Amino acid sequence: RLALPVFAADPVSSVAWATQEILVILALGGTALLVLAPEVALAVCVVIAIVVVSYGPLVRAYPGGGGSFAVASRNLGPRAGLVAAASLLVDYTLTVAVAVAAAVDNLVSALPVLDDGRIPLAVASVLVVAAVNLRGRREAGWSAMVPVYGFVLAVAVLVTVGLVRWAGGEGPVAVSADFDVDRGTDLTAVALALVVLRAFASGGAALAGVDATANGVPAFRAPKGRNAAVTLLAVGGLSIALIAGVVTLAVVSGVTVTRDPCDLQGLPVPCEEYTQQSVLTQLSQAVFGAGSVGAVLVTVATVLALLTAANSAFNGFPLLAATLAEAGYLPRQLARRGDRLAYSNGILALSLGAVTMLLVLEARVGPLLDLYLIGLFTSFTLAQLGMVRHWRLRQGRSRRTRRWVPRLGTAVAAVAATCTGLTLLVLVVAKVPNGAWATLLVVAALGVGMHRVRGHYDLVSRETAIPADEAPETMPARVHAVVLVSRLHRPTTRALAYARATRPSTLEAVTVAVDQEAARELSEEWARRKVPVPLRVLDSPYREVAKPLVEHVKAVRAKGPRDAVTVFLPEYVVAHWWEAVLHNRSNLWLRARLAATPGVMVVSVPYQLRSSIEEGDLAARAAADRSLVQEASRAGAADRDIERHP
Amino acid sequence: RLALPVFAADPVSSVAWATQEILVILALGGTALLVLAPEVALAVCVVIAIVVVSYGPLVRAYPGGGGSFAVASRNLGPRAGLVAAASLLVDYTLTVAVAVAAAVDNLVSALPVLDDGRIPLAVASVLVVAAVNLRGRREAGWSAMVPVYGFVLAVAVLVTVGLVRWAGGEGPVAVSADFDVDRGTDLTAVALALVVLRAFASGGAALAGVDATANGVPAFRAPKGRNAAVTLLAVGGLSIALIAGVVTLAVVSGVTVTRDPCDLQGLPVPCEEYTQQSVLTQLSQAVFGAGSVGAVLVTVATVLALLTAANSAFNGFPLLAATLAEAGYLPRQLARRGDRLAYSNGILALSLGAVTMLLVLEARVGPLLDLYLIGLFTSFTLAQLGMVRHWRLRQGRSRRTRRWVPRLGTAVAAVAATCTGLTLLVLVVAKVPNGAWATLLVVAALGVGMHRVRGHYDLVSRETAIPADEAPETMPARVHAVVLVSRLHRPTTRALAYARATRPSTLEAVTVAVDQEAARELSEEWARRKVPVPLRVLDSPYREVAKPLVEHVKAVRAKGPRDAVTVFLPEYVVAHWWEAVLHNRSNLWLRARLAATPGVMVVSVPYQLRSSIEEGDLAARAAADRSLVQEASRAGAADRDIERHP
Ligand SMILES: [K+]
Ligand SMILES: [K+]
Ligand SMILES: [K+]
Ligand SMILES: [K+]
Ligand SMILES: [K+]
Ligand SMILES: [K+]
Known part of the structure; x- marks a missing residue:
């Protein structure tokens, strides 16, 4: 099965930054809050399970692909569809930006001398991935397999060895185990609760790749819906296992990470000169030793998996853009799946967007994730609400003995919609710093723009259509x-x-x-x-x-x-x-x-x-x-x- | 006479930065070298007089305009003409950059709070002048009169009042009179001589506007050549008087200026925080008092005169570009004097060049002048060598009793060519820091580029020409x-x-x-x-x-x-x-x-x-x-x- 690694790259590699982000956000509430990491990770795993299960019926019902855009526009109307489409376009862009930023973060963790070169490294990575895709992408399946399976294997070995040693009483100790976070005493209970919820939402961003899989259903072998659903379950299971393992290991080895190193106490050098290492780097160095072959392999596998995730967005974005352009929502230059020029235009648009994001947010994973979350949970919620509607409509039409199918479907979709909708609510209430409003503005502007583009094409189409009974256009006299x-x-x-x-x-x-x-x-x-x-x-x-x-x-x-x-x-x-x-x-x-x-x-x-x-x-x-x-x-x-x- | 103020703006306003640059360059050799300022100024005045006198016959001989480009290409061949043309294009660009940078320098001298805004102020000034010219330039003559005569009057009053007070024993004292320059003891005699020669050359850059006047002969009233020659003499006389006066006053009031304030000793604050004032600002504040109406008026007059000089380049550049484009050396979009689109294209090209220079050299007068000098003296020398040739050719053809005319002409041109050629040699030997090679490269690239453009047009013209005896192109059969x-x-x-x-x-x-x-x-x-x-x-x-x-x-x-x-x-x-x-x-x-x-x-x-x-x-x-x-x-x-x- 080649489909698994291609679609797994995005959600599986998310484990690298999602686990880290759970710890980083919890640290906003001080060292004390870090004890909640296992609970937050468990909640994330539960939501992943629910969403993955609920996406099964979705991909079977829409084997033509399109994910939340198709579901929302067919069941909730064109406006909801446009919002979902705009969110998805933004999400693809941020998938590239986040994955590349995280890849650079892991690289810099292993080679701190590169710390000043984060932004150029990230921009260069986007350009290289874009160039590779512009030249053709015949072997996407095979080339995704090695990094994805390599990453899963590397993290699995890391977690197993680490936990076995811990069980044996000689637990690994992270380089940051003695650091303290200088925060939290002045936060109210509500603020603390919001921090915990935000940590949960950030971890839940690992779900991002799920929707990309739903978009990519047409790329699966027949029976497409069934294969896509099975792939989703496998991907979901892998993600849950990895997140649970990494968070557990991080907690037992005492990893302490923050967005800003100056929030840490007990640093060996002034905080401006200290380069924080990523969670995976700290764990691999704690388990295998700094500079060991094992630690190097974990870093290499992580970087490659994240770049493969960025690459998978380069496969998905032009397809979504083509779908939208065929529906008249985007300029025709992007239209028609499989058209080479349209494909190139899509890649250029995606690269431009991702590079802009990386430059504006200085290739930092955290602020990029803040932008990511709102759009992500908007499209999830719309897709699940669409599925609730979808099952409701089916309920009347199904045979009496089979009524339990739509009923169960409605229930699953409703639970998933509630989960993702509540997360979205938390994000809006917590006003994810700097990120939320920018994302909402971009999504709104994209939505309005696509609406106007469609309006223009409709107008032109009406104006240039020829009624069946009309006389043919006459030749000029002279x-x-x-x-x-x-x-x-x-x-x-x-x-x-x-x-x-x-x-x-x-x-x-x-x-x-x-x-x-x-x-x-x-x-x-x-x-x-x-x-x-x-x-x-x-x-x-x-x-x-x-x-x-x-x-x-x-x-x-x-x-x-x-x-x-x-x-x-x-x-x-x-x-x-x-x-x-x-x-x-x-x-x-x-x-x-x-x-x-x-x-x-x-x-x-x-x-x-x-x-x-x-x-x-x-x-x-x-x-x-x-x-x-x-x-x-x-x-x-x-x-x-x-x-x-x- | 409206022609005088239009063409006088450039050379007359040069007094503002040329006098200052004489002092700045001499200061490279230490405070001691400043005593040579009057001698250097005298040499500059002599060269101005020689060049102005020698340009009289030139403008009479070439009433069609074109200045050194026309003279060099007709008398020394197309290659020399191209070098002169390339130098002139670069010189126009630098005229704008230097004039605007000097205007901002004088403004900042009077209002030091603006010190951090030099670059944006300079760029904005170029854009404003360009915009004014894009909208039309009917009233160029009248609008130039007030700033030019205002500047001449302001400087004349300043010098007169200052020198009268000095003669009365109560000489004005510049704010920088007590500063010392921390340099010079380690320079060899040769190096000191080069510094003096470079100071002379920098002051000689005040000549720049002379060539612009020669280019602009067609704009004069008939008899064009005669009027242009008279204007040149008047402009030269004014420039000499102003330079002599300002330098004398600067010496007696002890003005001490350097490129970098950290070369000064005796500053009241750390040198990084000290904003040096321009020579004219220092003089006006010493004579009229800081913040007095007189001092403000001098600054206003100086700034306006310099902006008018920049504006005059915007009149001249499109005309030169049109001349070159008509000869096939530049793209046709620039061709035809009086064509609105060509004129706009010329203004855009000039603005782009000037803004680039200002950004690269951070709107500093000194480094811009370093770039200016080489191109300037190259075109002067070529024009004068062309005139030597011109008179030689005439010598044979003139009547015996009138032979003294071409002989005198040859002698004047030869003296002028020697002066400007020696200055050029000094500049090349002294390797004007950073500037020389950049200018030579740009001039060479422009020259080669124009040669290739002409080659392309010639090729196309030969290929598409129809021999007189050829049958007319036949119609396609079907x-x-x-x-x-x-x-x-x-x-x-x-x-x-x-x-x-x-x-x-x-x-x-x-x-x-x-x-x-x-x-x-x-x-x-x-x-x-x-x-x-x-x-x-x-x-x-x-x-x-x-x-x-x-x-x-x-x-x-x-x-x-x-x-x-x-x-x-x-x-x-x-x-x-x-x-x-x-x-x-x-x-x-x-x-x-x-x-x-x-x-x-x-x-x-x-x-x-x-x-x-x-x-x-x-x-x-x-x-x-x-x-x-x-x-x-x-x-x-x-x-x-x-x-x-x-
Ligand atoms: K990471
Ligand atoms: K992802
Ligand atoms: K995605
Ligand atoms: K000046
Ligand atoms: K000038
Ligand atoms: K000039």
């Missing part, structure tokens, strides 16, 4: 060709020849006299060379090109409102981007102005400069040019039916 | 129309109708099956609606649009190499930029790929969404639509001569 000319050179004569080939009703060359002198010279050369198309000179008192041309086009069309005007623009095709800067610049503005004028077609007649053509094509062009000349001398000009513009 | 379709909606039917109106030899609609499902639905709807144009579905195994289409176009053209293919692209026209993001994105890449394919025309058929059309136009469009429908029911389809693609 087509007037206008060739914009600035000099008399090959690009111009090619444009003239092509314009004549389209056999317009009228044909004229037009030049805008930005420079009077140059315009007069052009007129003279035009006459001298006897160009068989009349040249009209448009005045330009303000030295503009677009305005006089647009006005002329409107004047031509005013004579026949059912006519169309074709404006031919000679254009250079060059080989290098820097050459492109040297040509055709004014055309962009001109094209926009012309496009906004009704009844106009804008024709680019490219002239390929030699440097832009490959060797083989050059020979072909020379041959074509020769045959054109022969043809011309044989047949003469074939422009009988062109009536000249007066 | 035109095949291909309409790219993704859905069947109004933009598509409009594109089909327009394509039919151009009466192509063959016509087909083409859809690229990026999504098999969508392509099948489109085919079915196409058949159901009985669209009178055949639809071809192109396979796209890699979900690309451009490649299958380009290959199809090549295949169509392969059947008739003398044929042309017209590709019609339906396009949306929207009202807001954010809506544009939602449409037509893939067209950019597609257009580029199609344009690189020989024998192709690319036609945009814009479909204006209602929101993009103004009220009046909407009514007109409704009327046109009605008449189209009537016309259609009356006449029926008029597409007799379209032979369908097999």
Whole structure:
């Protein structure tokens, strides 16, 4: 089964930061609160179990994928769906940011000299993962297996060895076991309770990957729903076992960690110079010894698993974005699962978001998690509420003897919704420092934005739809060709020849006299060379090109409102981007102005400069040019039916 | 005479920083070297006099403007001309940076609380001056008059009052009179000599504006050359008088300034907290009293004059860039004097350069001047060498009795060239710290870049020129129309109708099956609606649009190499930029790929969404639509001569 490691990377590697965060948040209440760590971890494990169980029916009911977005929008309406979708987009971004920040944190724990390089290391990691994904991701299944199973194995051995030694009376002692936390005496009972609940919520963030699995159902082998549900159970079981083991070991070995090392007492050096080690690093060094092979292996396995988790978000985000874009909520550039360009756009958007988060929050796991929690529990709660609704609707339609299925489903979903909803409530009440409102704002802005994008596409779709009984669009009565000319050179004569080939009703060359002198010279050369198309000179008192041309086009069309005007623009095709800067610049503005004028077609007649053509094509062009000349001398000009513009 | 204040702003306001820089550089050699200030100032005045006199014949000989670029390229060849041009472009940029930095320096001297805001103040000043110039510059002459005459008057009164008081025995005493400079004892005689020469060169930078005047000759009233020469003499005389006066007053009142306040001894506070005042601020406070109306007026006049100098560069730079662009050395977007867009582009380029310099060198006058000097004296020397050549060539052609004119001219130019060339040599030998090589690199890169741009334009021009005896470009034998379709909606039917109106030899609609499902639905709807144009579905195994289409176009053209293919692209026209993001994105890449394919025309058929059309136009469009429908029911389809693609 390749699916397990791919989807397990995110929730399983979360153990690395979730266990640590339970201890860090509890430490906000002082050393005394740390004794509650096992209880909080137990609560987290229970919630994971409930959510995993409740997601089983969800993935079976929605084998098309989409997770909380699909469930919420189908059962709770499009608004709830949009909120869920916005939360999910933000969550994917933060999954990358948190996983990468945690990976760097574990790396720095093992190699403290890298402490000053956290931000560049994190940003570089995101860019590397993005680059790997941009180049293709055929072997995602296999490449996820080693890090995920390696991480599970490493932590399992660590916990087993550690607990066996503890049972034998020689328990491991963490480097931070003697530190004290200088806090807590001044907190009220309510504040302390909120701290405990927040620790529980932070640990519960380990659930994040569950929703990604629900989103990814279509990637499973058939029977998809069943396989996805089994995978979820396996992932949930693994997560629970690892969290329980790591927290127990952390408590017995006395690990003490805080967000800010200056909150610790008993440090060997001034707190500004002290680099705190991650929980897993402290445990592995306590059990296997600092610098031992075992400790190094645990760090390597943790870093790789976390990077694999970040990578899994790079698989999921473009798929979700494509789903949303297909539903008209995001720009079409992101649309269609499997479209290479859309996939690249999704990866770029995700990288940009994750790098921004890492830069703003200085690649610190804690503040990133604060942002993460609100969005995460919003989408969980919406998904579970959706499932409650889903089962209610089924209850009426099922056979009498099978009524217990929807009833049980409703009960499970209701319990899960209550758990996640209460957690969300706690987070909002505790006003997760700095994080909550920023996340809510971004989710709201994303939701409103997606709503407006959909509105625009709907409007355009209604406006451009053709009623079944409508007469077909009629052809313009006559087509007037206008060739914009600035000099008399090959690009111009090619444009003239092509314009004549389209056999317009009228044909004229037009030049805008930005420079009077140059315009007069052009007129003279035009006459001298006897160009068989009349040249009209448009005045330009303000030295503009677009305005006089647009006005002329409107004047031509005013004579026949059912006519169309074709404006031919000679254009250079060059080989290098820097050459492109040297040509055709004014055309962009001109094209926009012309496009906004009704009844106009804008024709680019490219002239390929030699440097832009490959060797083989050059020979072909020379041959074509020769045959054109022969043809011309044989047949003469074939422009009988062109009536000249007066 | 309005010309005087406009061109005087730059050289006259230079007095503010040039006098200060003489003292600052001399202080590098210790307090003792400051006694040489009058001698250095005298040498500077002599050089100014020589250069101003030698520029008289130059502006008379080149009334078309262009200054050292014109003189060097005509007399010394295009390479020398390019070096002069590159130096001038860099000099204009540094004129803005130095003037603005000096203005901020004088402002901060009067209001030391602003000391931490130097960089933002300088950047904001550049942006304000740029914005004013972008909006138009009709009143440049009048608006320059008040600041320039105000500055001259303020400094003249300051010097007069100060020297009169000194003569009366009650000389003013500068706030820095008691400071000592902690340097110099360890310098060798050669090093001391170099310091003195560098002080001389820094003071000589006050010449900068002279070349700008030579560039601006066309802006003078007739007789242009004569008026420009007279203006130059007046400006030179003013500059000499002001420099002599300010330096004398500075010496008698004991002004002591250094680049770094920590080089000073005897400061009342730690040097990190001490804000040095500019020479003019110190003098005005010594003569009129700190906080007096007189001192405030001097500061205001100085700041305004310096900003006017920066503004004058904004007048000159776009003109020089236009001259260079007309000669093919810069992109065409900068070309044509008087073209509004070119003028805006020039202002943007200058602002960008000046802001970059200010940010990199933290808005400090000294380091900016180091960059300035090399470029400045390079262009001066080239101009004077050009004039030597110019007079030599004339010597042979003039009448015997008038031979003294070219001989005198040669002598003056030779003396001036020697002065500026020796200064340049000193600067290169002294390796002006940090500045010299950066400037040389930028000048070289600009020169090579302009050479390559010109080379590209020349190549294109040769390649696209039409020999007089060549047969006119023949029309393509047949035109095949291909309409790219993704859905069947109004933009598509409009594109089909327009394509039919151009009466192509063959016509087909083409859809690229990026999504098999969508392509099948489109085919079915196409058949159901009985669209009178055949639809071809192109396979796209890699979900690309451009490649299958380009290959199809090549295949169509392969059947008739003398044929042309017209590709019609339906396009949306929207009202807001954010809506544009939602449409037509893939067209950019597609257009580029199609344009690189020989024998192709690319036609945009814009479909204006209602929101993009103004009220009046909407009514007109409704009327046109009605008449189209009537016309259609009356006449029926008029597409007799379209032979369908097999
Ligand atoms: K961690
Ligand atoms: K996670
Ligand atoms: K996730
Ligand atoms: K100054
Ligand atoms: K200057
Ligand atoms: K200048």
